[in-house]
Amino acid sequence: MTPESILEYPHAAPPAPGETLQVAPGVHWLRMPLPFALDHINLWLLEDGGGWTFIDCGIGDDATRALWERIFAGRVAGRPVRRLVVTHHHPDHAGLASWLTERTAAEFWMPQAEYFAAHAMREGSAGFGFDNVVAMFVRNGLSGEKLELMRERRTNYRSRVPGFPSVYRRLMDGQAHRIGGRDWRVIMGYGHAPEHAALYCEELGVLISGDMVLPRISTNVSVWANEPEGNPLALFLDSISRYAELPATTLTLPSHGLPFRGLRERIEQLKEHHRLRLAELHEACETPKAAADVLDTLFRRKLDTHQLFFAMGEAMAHLHLLHYDGRLKHSVGTDGVVRYAQN
Numbered sequence: 001m002t003p004e005s006i007l008e009y010p011h012a013a014p015p016a017p018g019e020t021l022q023v024a025p026g027v028h029w030l031r032m033p034l035p036f037a038l039d040h041i042n043l044w045l046l047e048d049g050g051g052w053t054f055i056d057c058g059i060g061d062d063a064t065r066a067l068w069e070r071i072f073a074g075r076v077a078g079r080p081v082r083r084l085v086v087t088h089h090h091p092d093h094a095g096l097a098s099w100l101t102e103r104t105a106a107e108f109w110m111p112q113a114e115y116f117a118a119h120a121m122r123e124g125s126a127g128f129g130f131d132n133v134v135a136m137f138v139r140n141g142l143s144g145e146k147l148e149l150m151r152e153r154r155t156n157y158r159s160r161v162p163g164f165p166s167v168y169r170r171l172m173d174g175q176a177h178r179i180g181g182r183d184w185r186v187i188m189g190y191g192h193a194p195e196h197a198a199l200y201c202e203e204l205g206v207l208i209s210g211d212m213v214l215p216r217i218s219t220n221v222s223v224w225a226n227e228p229e230g231n232p233l234a235l236f237l238d239s240i241s242r243y244a245e246l247p248a249t250t251l252t253l254p255s256h257g258l259p260f261r262g263l264r265e266r267i268e269q270l271k272e273h274h275r276l277r278l279a280e281l282h283e284a285c286e287t288p289k290a291a292a293d294v295l296d297t298l299f300r301r302k303l304d305t306h307q308l309f310f311a312m313g314e315a316m317a318h319l320h321l322l323h324y325d326g327r328l329k330h331s332v333g334t335d336g337v338v339r340y341a342q343n
Contacts, residue, residue, distance in 0.1 A: 006262055006265050006266075006269070007215055007260045007261065007262035007265065007266060008260060008261040008262055009215075009258045009259070009260050010023070010251070010259060010260075010261070011023065011029075011258060011259055012258075014029070014031045014040070014042070014258065015029055015030055015031055017031070017032075017033070017067055017070075018067045018070030018071060018074070019070075019074070019075075020045060020071065020074075020075045023206075023251070023253065023259050024204045024205075024206050024251060025204065026046060026047035026180045026182075026204075027044060027045075027046055027047075027204065027206060027253070028044065028045040028046075028047075028075060029042060029043075029044060029253070029259065030042070030043050030044075030045065030067075030071060030075075031043070032058035032059070032064050032067060032092075033063060033064070033067075034059055034092055035059070035061075036306055037304065037306070037307065038217075038256060040256065041056065041058055041059075041092040041093070041255055041256065042253065042254065042255050042256065042257075043055060043056045043057070043058060044056070044208055044253060045071075045075065045076075046179050046180055046184075047180045048082050048083070048179050048180045049082075049180060049181065050079060050080075051079050051080040051081060051082045052076060052079060052080070052081045052082065053081075053082055053083040053084075053085060053179050053180075054081060054083070054084045054085065054100065054106065055085050055087065055199065055208055056085070056086060056087055056092075056093045056094075056210070056255065057084070057086060057093060057094060057095055057096040057097050057100055058092065058095060058096055059091050059092050059095040059096070059160050060091070060095035060096050060099065060159075060160050060161050060162045060163075061095070061160070064095070064096060065096065065099065068096070068100070068103075072103075080104070080105075081100075081104035081105075081106040082106060082107065083106055083107050083108075083109055083179075084097065084100050084101055084104070084106045084107070084108050084109065085109045085110070085171070085197070085199070086108070086109070086110045086114070087114075087196055087197045087198070087199075087208075087210040087211075087255075088111070088114045088192070088193035088194075088195070088196040088197065088210065088211070089110075089114040089115070089117040089118035089121060089193060089194075090193060090211070091157060091160035091161050092160075092255075093210070093211075093255070094110075094114075094118050094161055094164070095160050095161045095162075097110075097118075097161075097163075097164060097165055098162070098163030098164050098165055099162075099163065101165050107169055108165045108167065108168045108169065109168065109169045109170075109171050109177075110168050110169075110170070110171060110197075111170070111171045111172070111188065111194075111195040111196070111197050112170050112172075112195065113194035113195035114193060114194060114195050114196070114197075115168050115170075117193070117194050118161065118164050119164060121155075121157045121158075121161070122157060122158050122161055122164055124155065126226055127224075127225055127226025127227075128224075128225070128226060129155075129225075130154050130155040132225035132226065133155075133224075133225045133309075134147075134150060134151055135225070136223075136225045136228050137150060137291075137292070137312050138336075138337075139228075139336060139337060139338055140290050140291035140292060140312065140315075140316055140337070140338055141290025141291055141292030141293055141337050141338075141339070142291075142292045142312060143292070146292070146308060149305045149308065150305065150308060150309065150312075152305070153305045153306070153309065171186050171197045172186060172188075173186055173187065173188035174186060177199075182201050182203045182204060183201065183202070183203070184199045184200065184201045185199070185200045185201075185202070186198070186199060187199070187200055187207075187242060187243065188239075189210075189212040189236070189239035189240070189242070189243075190232070190235035190236065190238070190239050191219075191221045191232040191233060191234075191235035191236025191237070191238075191239055191317075192211050192212060192219050192220060192221055192232075192236060193211070196210055196211065196212055196239075197210070198210055198212055198243070200246060200250075204251075205247060205249055205250055205251055206250070206251050206252075206253060207243065207246060207250050207251070207252045207253065207263065208253045209243070209252050209253060209254050209255070210254070210255050211254075211255050211256070212236075212239060212240060212243070213240060213243055213252060213254060213263065213266060213267065213270070214254045214255070214256050214257055215252075215254055215257040215258060215260045215266060216256075216257045217256065217257070218270060218273055218274070219236065219270075220310045220313070220314060221233050221236045221313075221314060221317045222310060222312075222313025222314050222316070222317055223313050223316040223317050223320060224313065229320070230317075230320065231317075231320050231321055231324050232317050232320075233274065233317040233318060233320070233321040234321050234324065237271060237274060240267050240270060240271070241267070243263060243267060244263070244264050244267045244268075246263060248263070248264055249261065250263045252266070274318075277298055277318055278318055278321065278322060280297055280298075281294055281297060281298070281318050281319065281322060282322055282327055282328065282342065284297045285319075285322075285328055285340050285341050285342050286341075286342055287341065288331070288339035288340065288341040289339055289340055289341070290337050290338060290339045290340075291312060291315040291316045291319055291338075292312065292315070293339075294315050294318075294319070295308075295311055295312070295315055298311065298314065298315055298318065299311050319340045322340070323340060326343060327342070327343060328340040328341065328342060328343065329341055329342075329343050
């Protein structure tokens with residue numbers, strides 16, 4: 001069953017560039033372009049006692065800054081921006097954090113792990129250096145033309161996050177923040193990013209889900225080079241189960257795609273998607289396979305270099321879960337490559 005056949009979409013189309021659309025009382029939707037196959041991000045403006053709280057930023061480029069200026073001239077209309085909340089450190093969410101806080105004098109709010117991850121990514125430190133990533137992919141079987149493409153890609157985090165705030169206020173799981181006379185509760189999620197903040201308002205029945213629950217695509221869940229033995233898919237699946245405890249009528253505001261109702265149904269779809277992928281991988285590992293060997297099993301389309309980067313991390317995440325569940329064993333060959341096989 002496709003997401004479209006089971007989910008309800010209250011709005012058939014997104015707001016036009018530089019414009020906003022109210023999706024709940026005091027909650028406004030805007031959309032910014034991205035230079036990837038996934039070509040947009042949704043951002044949210046919350047009315048906040050005569051001012052505003054912004055949720056996420058967009059990527060750090062001139063096109064996004066220009067669209068923000070249209071928002072300032074229109075919807076924001078000279079009212080103060082009290083807070084900028086960034087859900088996690090990925091460039092489409094955090095790219096203009098420094099520019100927006102300087103432009104508005106807003107307080108900057110972010111989970112601690114995400115704040116430090118952003119700084120580490122910008123500096124290529126704490127194991128985030130791209131050479132570490134390439135070395136991890138080589139250990140997991142990437143070679144030949146695909147490896148050369150990956151080496152050419154390098155990292156472009158710093159170009160997409162050209163600056164980053166040096167002061168922040170910490171978002172933590174379970175906190176309730178008063179925004180526009182309503183409580184918004186922080187629900188942390190794991191697996192997609194170190195410490196991803198979603199925001200839930202019980203009074204409005206609205207969940208700002210960020211990247212943790214998306215209506216049409218599955219969230220990327222990758223193993224990262226600074227935690228090469230991690231089990232992020234287990235963390236992700238556990239995290240989305242928490243959102244299923246919210247009311248069935250919850251309006252979910254995702255970072256990509258359209259706002260939707262049917263949160264519990266979508267979570268079941270995502271769990272089934274991963275269950276099927278895991279079963280296919282387990283079957284494929286009847287003979288020993290490295291992560292690079294199972295890309296065609298997981299992704300039935302041609303991958304560009306940007307997508308290959310995430311596909312390798314995701315293949316590793318699925319193999320790791322099967323290994324930690326005891327369904328696969330792994331060994332290192334004489335070539336130094338890690339391969340997985342059925343127990």
